[in-house]
Amino acid sequence: MREKLIEFRNVSFRYGEEEPWVLKDVSFDIYKNEWVAIIGHNGSGKSTIAKLMNGLLFPQEGEIYINGQVVNQDTIWDIRKEVGMVFQNPDNQFVGTTVQDDVAFGMENRGIPRDEMIRRIDESLTAVGMQDYRLTEPHRLSGGQKQRVAIASVLAISPQVLILDEATAMLDPKGRLEIMSTVSNVQDRNELSLITITHDLREVVQAERVIVMNEGVIWDEAKPREIFAKKDRLREIGLDVPFIATLADELNKSGLRISNEPLNHEELLEDLWTLHSKM
Amino acid sequence: MDITFKNVDYIYQENSPFAHKAIENLSFHIPSGSFVAVIGHTGSGKSTLIQHLNGLIRPSNGEVHIGDFRLTNDDKPKNMKELRSRVGVVFQYPEHQLFEETVAKDIAFGPENFGVYKRDIEKRIKEIIPAVGLSEELLERSPFELSGGQMRRVAIAGVLAIKPEILVLDEPTAGLDPRGQKEIMEMFYDLHQKENLTTVLVTHSMEDAVKYADHVIILNKGTKYMEGKPEEVLTQQEALNKVQLDVPEMIEFLYAFEKRFGLPIPFKRQSVKQLADEIQHAMKEAGSHE
Numbered sequence: 001m002r003e004k005l006i007e008f009r010n011v012s013f014r015y016g017e018e019e020p021w022v023l024k025d026v027s028f029d030i031y032k033n034e035w036v037a038i039i040g041h042n043g044s045g046k047s048t049i050a051k052l053m054n055g056l057l058f059p060q061e062g063e064i065y066i067n068g069q070v071v072n073q074d075t076i077w078d079i080r081k082e083v084g085m086v087f088q089n090p091d092n093q094f095v096g097t098t099v100q101d102d103v104a105f106g107m108e109n110r111g112i113p114r115d116e117m118i119r120r121i122d123e124s125l126t127a128v129g130m131q132d133y134r135l136t137e138p139h140r141l142s143g144g145q146k147q148r149v150a151i152a153s154v155l156a157i158s159p160q161v162l163i164l165d166e167a168t169a170m171l172d173p174k175g176r177l178e179i180m181s182t183v184s185n186v187q188d189r190n191e192l193s194l195i196t197i198t199h200d201l202r203e204v205v206q207a208e209r210v211i212v213m214n215e216g217v218i219w220d221e222a223k224p225r226e227i228f229a230k231k232d233r234l235r236e237i238g239l240d241v242p243f244i245a246t247l248a249d250e251l252n253k254s255g256l257r258i259s260n261e262p263l264n265h266e267e268l269l270e271d272l273w274t275l276h277s278k279m
Numbered sequence: 280m281d282i283t284f285k286n287v288d289y290i291y292q293e294n295s296p297f298a299h300k301a302i303e304n305l306s307f308h309i310p311s312g313s314f315v316a317v318i319g320h321t322g323s324g325k326s327t328l329i330q331h332l333n334g335l336i337r338p339s340n341g342e343v344h345i346g347d348f349r350l351t352n353d354d355k356p357k358n359m360k361e362l363r364s365r366v367g368v369v370f371q372y373p374e375h376q377l378f379e380e381t382v383a384k385d386i387a388f389g390p391e392n393f394g395v396y397k398r399d400i401e402k403r404i405k406e407i408i409p410a411v412g413l414s415e416e417l418l419e420r421s422p423f424e425l426s427g428g429q430m431r432r433v434a435i436a437g438v439l440a441i442k443p444e445i446l447v448l449d450e451p452t453a454g455l456d457p458r459g460q461k462e463i464m465e466m467f468y469d470l471h472q473k474e475n476l477t478t479v480l481v482t483h484s485m486e487d488a489v490k491y492a493d494h495v496i497i498l499n500k501g502t503k504y505m506e507g508k509p510e511e512v513l514t515q516q517e518a519l520n521k522v523q524l525d526v527p528e529m530i531e532f533l534y535a536f537e538k539r540f541g542l543p544i545p546f547k548r549q550s551v552k553q554l555a556d557e558i559q560h561a562m563k564e565a566g567s568h569e
Contacts, residue, residue: 041456043426088454142321169454172321172483174523199456238458243528243551250555256562265532269539272562276540279566 002031004068005160005193006053011062013048022048024216025062032160035187035194037204037224040213041238046197049213050165053195054083067160081110084154088166090146099125099141100134103153110157117156124152127189128182144175148182155186161193162186168200176200201242205263212239225261244268280346280365280444280477282309282332287341289327301327303501305341309494314471314478316488316509319498320523325481328498329447332479333366334359345445364393367443371450373434374427382425382433383418389441403440410470411436412462428459435463439470445477446470452487464491485527489513489548497524514546529554540565 013023023045030036040046051057055076064071066079096102100121107117125131128148147167168176187194196203210227212219214237228245248258262268289302302324309315319325330336331343343350348362379385390400408415411432422433452460468491471478488495495512497505499522505512516526530546537543542561
């Protein structure tokens with residue numbers, strides 16, 4: 001049985017007394033070392049969930065536990081050591097004048113000794129492939145590179161969970177690939193849970209589990225393959241379906257029976273090949 | 280209005296130690312009424328290119344022609360304001376530029392500055408609001424109370440309200456959810472056809488380029504790397520991969536399919552449904568020959 005890292009228990013949240021509920025009675029668990037993608041239309045409550053996880057916001061109803069510890073005003077400083085977050089805009093989260101200063105910032109705030117800091121700067125920059133840029137100024141970096149430094153800064157705190165809140169949305173395709181390969185590398189090598197909040201279907205397909213939010217409630221929670229099997233219903237709530245899943249659907253309608261809900265090119269070609277050899 | 284670039288260079292901070300050439304010897308011609316996609320990575324010169332289109336910057340060398348307006352390093356048109364009233368630019372994250380008290384005032388700001396009569400502005404707003412998918416109830420609300428998607432639409436309405444002949448779109452769907460992205464692109468495509476606009480779309484999305492554009496320009500490191508019809512340019516996997524771009528996913532699949540089955544299916548911007556039928560046919564025929 002996997003160990004629980006994050007627990008949401010009947011969480012409801014709204015931004016003000018007169019405002020509509022953004023989250024309504026939301027409950028779910030996230031396990032240690034698990035990769036979970038959270039998807040949903042804009043305004044579905046995805047980012048609110050992220051901000052509740054590290055105490056940037058507090059729920060009006062329900063409780064949130066990180067490692068069994070309830071999130072409240074008294075625990076947020078402990079909680080934030082465990083929950084690292086990277087946001088959408090690479091230009092809004094760079095605080096240092098050089099790459100290494102930026103990575104050091106979070107550690108300085110936590111009073112980590114200098115020798116330890118130097119070791120961790122080295123480690124975390126190497127993990128994201130930015131070790132050659134230690135002394136580079138932020139404005140000389142591309143968007144993808146800035147986001148990698150942001151990830152390194154979070155890793156230096158060695159949290160138990162890394163949340164990427166649309167961290168690739170402002171990057172070009174090359175920057176997106178950089179980030180996703182960096183992240184899966186880092187997760188392979190460390191004890192780390194990963195939560196990616198995203199509209200990018202390729203990112204969703206990589207996750208172990210997907211939580212689909214719709215109008216403040218959990219609409220579904222399952223493996224990517226099971227989620228994308230519900231194509232028409234996903235489209236109804238404003239979400240997209242990978243090209244391969246759409247094509248498999250159309251192939252089925254045209255009389256070629258594709259059985260396994262393929263998620264990538266290789267899987268669909270394999271299914272077609274099996275059919276082909278039976279023709 | 281036609282758009283022509285003739286051997287354009289653009290150098291930031293020219294004659295200083297920080298001089299940086301963002302565009303080099305760039306030439307192309309966009310006939311009036313085209314829908315052009317400009318594709319390239321960060322730093323490829325896309326944003327520098329579009330800033331020439333309404334004279335925000337002028338070329339360091341070479342010439343830019345927008346209709347009858349001519350921009351060179353030492354000469355700018357006297358009627359720059361008129362150029363800007365005919366070229367509407369939707370910048371990235373345009374909702375960051377909202378500033379007025381109400382949606383109606385924000386949309387009216389552009390045309391007011393270009394001297395359009397109040398009565399006419401009101402008429403334009405009435406036409407534009409449904410076109411961008413907003414309801415009239417929002418007109419007296421503060422734009423800052425709206426959702427991100429609605430704010431984006433208000434900002435776009437503000438550009439459309441000047442009734443441009445050339446519409447320049449710099450990644451107009453960035454940050455929207457899939458439905459929002461589709462709605463906004465369909466809206467631009469619709470307007471492009473109805474109003475007979477010349478549209479320049481800067482995008483990272485090969486899928487949007489292949490779906491909406493009739494002409495594609497690929498930039499790499501400030502120079503033109505490729506140019507032509509989407510079905511000619513965006514099918515060149517090797518050349519695109521060389522500059523770290525991908526072909527649209529359907530084309531990628533067609534190549535993988537051909538490699539595996541030895542059955543070529545040409546790309547002709549078919550729908551997924553059509554493609555499924557073609558695959559089914561191709562496989563059936565191959566099967567019956569064996």
